[in-house]
Amino acid sequence: MIVLGCNGFSRVSEFFSARLGATGINKHYLLGHDAAAALLIDGRLVAAVEEERLNREKKTTDFPSRAIDWCLEEAGITFDDVDLFAFPWNWSPRILDEILDGIRASPLAEDAKAELMGSMTDLFDQVVSHEAMLADFEARTGHRPDPAKVRFVPHHLAHATTGYYLAGMKDAAFLVSDGRAERFSTLAGEIRDGRITVFDDTVTGAQHSMGTMFSAITRFLGFVPNNDEYKVMGLAGYTAPPVPNPFTDRLLRLHDDGRYTFAEPLRTDDPHSHDALFEEYFGPFEDTLAYRARVAAAAQEMLNVATAHQVRHLEKRTDLDRLLFEGGVALNCLNNTPMFEGSRFADLQVSFGASDTGITIGAAAHAWLDDPGTGPADILAAAVEPVTPYLGPAYDDAAIEEALAGFDGRVTVSRLDDDEVVEQVARLLTEKVVIGWFEGRVEHGPRALGHRSILANPGFDDIKDIINTRVKHREPFRPFAPLVLEERAPEIFDMGRKTSSPYMTFVFPVRDAYLDRIPGAVHVDGTSRIQTLTDEGTPRLTALLRRFTELTGTPCLINTSFNVAGEPIVCTPTDALNCFLGTEIDYLILGNHLVAKTESK
Incomplete structure (x- = not known):
């Protein structure tokens, strides 16, 4: 089929x-x-x-x-x-009717109701x-x-x-949380033998969406909603949540059935509906790191409290010991580790999709x-058969060489065999350089997982600033994720009950002995969002990390997506070359080709 x-x-x-x-x-x-x-x-x-x-x-x-x-x-x-x-x-038509009934029952003025109902009807008829x-x-x-x-x-x-x-299609409980679906924002249940059971009393409407609320806060802080939430996550590490926290004390309401709501529901037709409330809680918006960090830390605590409440209730409803967490909120890796550690579940998995x-x-x-x-x-x-994230287009030597021909005179190229790629790149990374890494099929999902990556040595204190300003063109407070061998990860990071994190969906404290050895991959709060590697999953990248560790004694490499701010991760060799030449990336690996920039005459 x-x-x-x-x-x-x-x-x-x-x-x-x-x-x-x-x-x-x-x-x-x-x-x-x-x-x-x-x-x-x-x-x-x-x-x-x-x-x-x-x-x-x-x-x-x-x-x-x-x-x-x-x-x-x-x-x-x-x-x-x-x-x-x-x-x-x-x-379905029933979904439309329920949406229209919700608008009719809302506190909007009658003319606003009529306008919104017309828009939703047209959206249904013309688009969805x-x-x-x-x-x-x-x-x-x-x-x-x-x-x-x-x-x-x-x-x-x-x-x-x-x-x-x-x-792997094993029986599991699940929690889904995102901005909104057809009508709802979150629900939970079980999957047994491929059949889904939704626990109806866990369903929460869009007006109480944690994903949309976090997006509204993202927007309030001056970032792009449904895109820049990870910036808010990064900012949250710069300070502790305020005490008392107005988000958890005044806005969030936890219910005995495991659901949560907001004291002031979202208006899904107005993306700025809560801006005044945010300023009531935190004072007029200030374009400063301190103000943004205070709001971000408060928002992160609210999200953590709400999802932990859902999980505690789900534990009572299921006898299964595996939990799947999906939806956009599941990409909030600051939440995933404490949510899992505070649960009775034997494992929590967040997919690359x-x-x-x-x-x-x-x-x-x-x-x-x-x-x-x-x-x-x-x-x-x-x-x-295991499923890997490497599901997109791949480009053979002929395609790579055709792309390189279009950049003749702007780059110099060395053709290497597999062992030479690992050896030469490992030796280059002993220095303070930034390398674009392009191989195999394109990863699926929002995070670079080793086929379209930018790599660097985390042993340099200033390497994060170099990549942020000279390569990625993004805010200086943004952290970078370390690659680490799965078998060595618990030695370097306090992983609690987790043994792997192949998709950068969990954050762990860096053990004291390694804080000064990988400073470029440690966030301001002493944590790292790690990607664990195995020989089976990413054989060449894993071989590179092993050789780099032998040469330097440093057991990690910085890994970030191969793109600049505002652009998708590169797909084709031409995409990679354009990004390489448009930034201060020092070297580029295209398959088995080592590419450098031609010296200006």
Whole structure:
């Protein structure tokens, strides 16, 4: 069975811009961001790529026409070969009616209600209804899927299935939390033998969304919502939460059934609805590190308290000992470690596709698991093969050399064998240099996981500032993640009950003996968001780290995404060369080619 999953809408950005003023800093406060496509064949994930990597528009909401074309081409198939088309949204007429009922019952003025109800009805008719989505698919691809082959998967169930599929399809409890789905922002339940049970009393409406509240705080602090929340996370490390914390003491309300609400609900039609409240809590906005850090630390504590409350309730509802955490809130790695350590669960997993980048995988997997022809033996067979994040396009030597020819005179190139790549790059990294690392298939998800990375030596005190200012062009308070061998990670970091963190989804304290040995990878609060490596997962990068450690005694490397602020992670060799020449990256590895800049005459 062949299943194609896709997420993205041709007109959603235009619609939100015209109707709700979602432009500029509010641009990504939208439905359908992180457009992507994924392809499953007989339960095996053979291809997945985000549209942004191909159209070069970060967090694009556009219909994923390039991503779909690439997935089909990678598998050597056409639309006629596809058995099921899966979409990670299910905007039914009943959902629209419930949304309209909620607007009618809101405290908005009557004229504002009428305007908002009209906008939501038009959004449904023109963009997100089943008919609108199929019409969009046909307009952009030239193919009209047979309705019998189409599956509209509720957004949060797509998230839950993403986590389940990528964790090997073992029975697990789940918690999903994000900005909003069709109507809700968070829910919890179980997945047993591929079948999902939602605990209905855990469902929380969009007006009490922790993801949207954190985005509203992100916007208030001057950053781009639904994009820059990690900046707020970085700022939170610069100070302790205020005591008392107005977010936890006055805004957040915890309920006995495990849910939480806000004392002042969000107005999802107004991205600035809480700005005045934030200033009441913290005083007029100040463009200073101290002010931003104080608000960020308070917001982080609120998120931690709310999700820990949900998990405590979930522990009482399930006898399963594995927890999957999915949705955009799950990318808040400052929350994940204490949430897990404070729980009774034996393991907590956050997938590389936890945000909306992964819902096409989840939608496709849900359609496959829900098909009558898929039985326990099929699930077991598919689960045997591990799923890696390296699911996108790869480029062979011929493609790399063709790209290099376009930069003739601007770069010098040395062709190396595999062992020479590891040896030469390890020796280069003993110095204060920055290296672009490009190999294999593009990673899926928002974090560089070793195929499109920027690497550096964390042993230098000022290397973080060098990368932030000369390469990434981003704020100086932003930390960098260290790569570490999985078998050595507990020696260097206090990992508690965790033994691995391959997707940079957990933050751990750095042990005292290593604080001065890897200063470039230690945040101001003495922690690091780590990526653990194994020989099976990333063999060449792991070999590089082993050799670098032999040469220097330093057991980590800095790893950050191969891009500059505001641009997607590079995909093609040409993308990599343009980024290399547009920054102060010192060297570039393109497959087995070591690239340097030609000296200016």
